Amino acid sequence: DSMNYQQGLITEDHCPLTVPVRFQPLTDTYLVDPRPFARGKFATVRRCKHKETGVDYAAKCIRKRRRAADVRHEIMHEIFILKLSENSPRIIRLYEVYETSTEVILVLEMAAGGELQRVLEDHEEISEKEAARIMRQILEGVAFLHERNIAHLDIKPQNLLLTNTFPTCDIKLCDFGISRLISKGIELREILGTPDYVSPEILHYEPISLATDMWSIGVLAYVLLSGHTPFGGETKQETFWNVTSGTLEFPEDLFGGVSKDAKDFIQSLLIMEPNERMTAKECLHHSWIKSFCDKEDPQRDIPNIRLSTTNEFNAEVSVVSVEVA
Numbered sequence: 001d002s003m004n005y006q007q008g009l010i011t012e013d014h015c016p017l018t019v020p021v022r023f024q025p026l027t028d029t030y031l032v033d034p035r036p037f038a039r040g041k042f043a044t045v046r047r048c049k050h051k052e053t054g055v056d057y058a059a060k061c062i063r064k065r066r067r068a069a070d071v072r073h074e075i076m077h078e079i080f081i082l083k084l085s086e087n088s089p090r091i092i093r094l095y096e097v098y099e100t101s102t103e104v105i106l107v108l109e110m111a112a113g114g115e116l117q118r119v120l121e122d123h124e125e126i127s128e129k130e131a132a133r134i135m136r137q138i139l140e141g142v143a144f145l146h147e148r149n150i151a152h153l154d155i156k157p158q159n160l161l162l163t164n165t166f167p168t169c170d171i172k173l174c175d176f177g178i179s180r181l182i183s184k185g186i187e188l189r190e191i192l193g194t195p196d197y198v199s200p201e202i203l204h205y206e207p208i209s210l211a212t213d214m215w216s217i218g219v220l221a222y223v224l225l226s227g228h229t230p231f232g233g234e235t236k237q238e239t240f241w242n243v244t245s246g247t248l249e250f251p252e253d254l255f256g257g258v259s260k261d262a263k264d265f266i267q268s269l270l271i272m273e274p275n276e277r278m279t280a281k282e283c284l285h286h287s288w289i290k291s292f293c294d295k296e297d298p299q300r301d302i303p304n305i306r307l308s309t310t311n312e313f314n315a316e317v318s319v320v321s322v323e324v325a
Ligand SMILES: Cc1cnc(Nc2ccc(CC#N)cc2)nc1Nc1cc(C2CC2)[nH]n1
Pocket: 037, 038, 040, 045, 058, 060, 092, 108, 109, 110, 111, 112, 113, 114, 115, 158, 159, 161, 174, 175, 176
């Protein structure tokens, strides 16, 4: 197990298994939709409804064997990360775990609004206020993980789920399949992640750190505000070339109407040297995040309510009793 720990995987030794694994069929407790609504390389995700409560969940069915290798310890790692993150409202909740001879099934919180990726495809770009609100929620989730030395390593719009229809929704981070525990001095070097969002140190085969996530967040902010990826190329190889070239541009046709604050936020993250990038905590104090989000302060946001004197206020308020059927 120490080997796994070296690779940044959490094992039973480091996180007592407080998630009971059930061996009875999932269908005893849930009505499972036969058609998956999302597929990954090694997992399918099916909607399932609890027979007693009627609540919908997302059942992530992960195959235990990949190319004849037993990857159960990697699946247990994802379970431990989800368990460690159960107190963050910004991270998808894990409720139950089932196991069959071929699969481990994670019963996860259902985020009915689907992937942020869909919103970007449907809306092109979104307003700076919405982008900052989304970014703040993502940063709260990432700060929660980074406080625990957990790097997600696959932050991208496909792994950011909306709780209901955009824009009146909250956002949650999911998929800890390639996340790693970053422990001091352990140099993790693996090719991970998705081309457009992968950081230069990954491509230069240098140590992976929490700052690797901050690069992806910089790419995400660029995409939210322009509808385009900063390093996208015709081929995977070209994208990698652009990422390591260190050239970041804000084309006038894409960023003409974008605030200087927003561009500064992005430029403080898309820095080649990992240690020079803002941390998640620093991002939450950046003026671009603060400027939009302070205005959400209820006292300041509703100018048209006159602050009346008490008796005048009471005169205006009449209690309406509602018969609840
Ligand atoms: C409506 C919906 C539509 N599309 C996806 N896609 C998707 C994206 C990434 C991953 C990768 C993972 N994990 C799985 C599915 N998830 C949805 N709701 C979920 C999905 C979930 C849990 C995460 C599965 N809860 N609610």
